[in-house]
Amino acid sequence: MFELATRLAGWHSAGTPFALATVTAVRGSAPRDPGAALAVHPDGTVLGNVSGGCVEAAVYELARRCLDTGEPVTETFGYAEADAFAVGLSCGGELDVLVRRVNPGDAALGSVLADDDPVALCTVTAGPAELIGTTIAVRAATGPDDSRTAVSCAPGAVGSTGSAGLDAAIVADAAALLAAGRGGVLRYGPAGECDGDGVAVLVQCRVIPPRLLVFGAIDLAAQLCRLGRDLGYRVTVCDARSTFLTPHRFPDADELVVDWPHRYLAGTDTDERTVICVLTHDAKFDVPLLVAALRGPAGYVGALGSRRTDAQRRRSLVAAGLRPDELTRLRAPIGLDLGARGTAETALAIAAEIVAVRTGHGARPLSTLCGPIHGSAARPPNRSRQIA
Known part of the structure; x- marks a missing residue:
């Protein structure tokens, strides 16, 4: 619901009642988690969604009815195999939706x-x-x-x-x-x-929101800022070179910091949800920054560079006093193996690895796995059972 808050605040402050549909429970491969919401204004305007399109029309009608009656209603939606045209979830899951009218008071x-x-x-x-x-x-x-x-x-x-x-x-x-x-x-x-x-x-x-700290004012950083904001991170870009660190180049960043990277990191708050992406691939920036990052609480620390650059960087980090157990936390070369080319695809590969690390999933093709798509990690299929 919180992703709709800004628009809903306008409706509420204007004294307009509206209907709010909220997913309250899911079972199986439902497309949205509990808390997903759809809101309907009296003029018919719709915000949000509860199922990615499967049951939106039916929920909309419930919302319109709720606006008229003021009575909350709970409905369960699932896949009706006996009737392919029934309102339901084509993914085979099931979800419960509560629809209620929100009044100005x-x-x-x-x-x-x-x-x-x-x-x-x-x-x-x-x-x-x-x-x-x-x-x-x-x-x-x-x-x-x-x-x-x-x-x-x-x-x-x-x-x-x-x-x-x-x-x-x-x-x-x-x-x-x-x-x-x-x-x-x-x-x-x-x-x-x-x-x-x-x-x-x-x-x-x-x-x-968790923090995404991007070090290095390069084109790849701009692409990563955009994806980071879409993933719900508060994005900071830090670089010692003010010439390259401008709002025009990084419109999606929440914060731009001109400072030496390791000095900025030493003075800023991080926790286990923090993501640190080092894109400078310059030893004078990378080594002191990564020593600080890998000794801190950040849940993800990745660094850009070729395998040759990474090998030399790891030797420098050891020489700087980093222990083997600290060095194993470094994800470099950064990103998943997507065959990425260019800044947009490389940023996608980095973002994909960030999500995989956060969720603890193996980042394998869903077509090679079985079990629920959403939620807990899918498991490798039992080939002998499938063949039988």
């Missing part, structure tokens, strides 16, 4: 749309009729300096289910999910009992 959703701070949006998706569609927005606690910090004390919350016990349970558990940076489905009894399962609550978390 919806404080919880309004709070979420008001800014882009970290927040957990909690929506009751199953349970007693009076609870379905109710929402609570849970924000991170603020530290003494009024900056956003990890949730360590009572977080701020807006909205209510109408049950004090259920509200308290949702806020506490959603705060923990927000602190961990992930969403999920919570289950309770109708009054918030932890051993009940009659009430289901979808928690969608908006967290500070």
